[in-house]
Amino acid sequence: MDCTVDYCVKDLSLAPDGERKIDWVSRFMPVLQSIRRDFERRKPFKGIRIATTLHLEMKTAFLLLTLKAAGAEVSAAASNPLSTQDDVVAALAKAGVRVYAIRGEDRERYYEFMHRALDIKPNIIIDDGADMISTLMREREELVEDVWGASEETTTGVIRLRAMEKEGVLRFPIIAVNDSYTKYLFDNRYGTGQSTWDGIIRTTNLLVAGKNVVVVGYGWCGRGIAMRARGLGATVIVVEVDPIRALEARMDGFLVMNMMEAAKIGDIFVTSTGDINCIRREHFEVMKDGVILANAGHFDVEISKPDLEALSVEISQPRPNVTEYRMADGRRLYLLAEGRLVNLAAADGHPAEIMDMSFSLQAKAAEYIKDNHERLDPKVYVLPREVDEMVAKIKLAAMGVKIEELTEEQRKYLASWEHGT
Missing domain, CATH: 3.40.50.720 (NAD(P)-binding Rossmann-like Domain)
Structure with a gap:
């Protein structure tokens, strides 16, 4: 086990294998590639700390590297002890992500690593199953004042977070990425x-x-x-x-x-x-x-x-x-x-083309939290429709698909109430 203050992974020498995996999947993630190019140019997360609890495999790694390229300080822990790919987390550690995960880690280490990921005092949290958010609320309440908001990847996590909202214990806004059209219609179903x-x-x-x-x-x-x-x-x-x-x-x-x-x-x-x-x-x-x-x-x-x-x-x-x-x-x-x-x-998770959309939404959700957290109440929100449509349009273009456009006559007709039988 290779551990420092900045990472804890099984074997740092596995990094080259992980780098090859990340490079492979990135070729099939055109939407996130487009967002990464934009983020690298604008650096929207410069000086911002983002803590994540996700399935630490190759598609996730490309998201984390995209956030880092945008200027963020990024930490990561596993959202499931058996979904971690040790070569991928080694590559993340080598790339400067504060990553704490070892495949097969026990429950005690699972939460120890989550706490270490939280030690960066995050402004934004990206969660998968709401374990990091619930741990923060129960055991790391001193960090809450630094948190602008969080996003959640899964149906299970959104259920937990809506229960927290209903009980009035949420302390910051949540973006339910799972409830975006280009997530659940594709990731949940086809993925x-x-x-x-x-x-x-x-x-x-x-x-x-x-x-x-x-x-x-x-x-x-x-x-x-x-x-x-x-x-x-x-x-x-x-x-x-x-x-x-x-x-x-x-x-x-x-x-x-x-x-x-x-x-x-x-x-x-x-x-x-x-x-x-x-x-x-x-x-x-x-x-x-x-x-x-x-x-x-x-x-x-x-x-x-x-x-x-x-x-x-x-x-x-x-x-x-x-x-x-x-x-x-x-x-x-x-x-x-x-x-x-x-x-x-027991496998490699969803195909890269599917996670391309889900993780693009996560990247845009983080930016949405950064730009809007001061006016958002501690509730569960869904990303604006235009973000969904942006992801879908880039995906269609990458697939070589052209769709129809409304004529001006059609736009006027749809906006009018006067036309009848």
């Missing part, structure tokens, strides 16, 4: 859909076609997972608590059941809800032998590991990132990536 199955297939080397796949939760992430499972040839079953989403899933052509029904016939289960114990003891008790259990939600609480452990008579690891739980009756249930985010813990 999660592809990367989740990448993680499952890479880890198990098993066929998806012909299997019953149970998708627990039909939000935007669940939609993507279900869509890609169908494309791989599976019969897809959706489990939902929201009647409107359940109806939508049925009309999208998927089977819809409650968890107990689905538990009896599923071959592969994927959770994506942001809630706790969605698959638990009574469901494990009726599952078939050889079931695969995977989680695509932010925290490792959606599949009850305590219940799995209590029911099992033997626990082993037949493959990397696969834990086998053998039941008393001989059935074997397989949990992937310790129940953590399977797409990041």
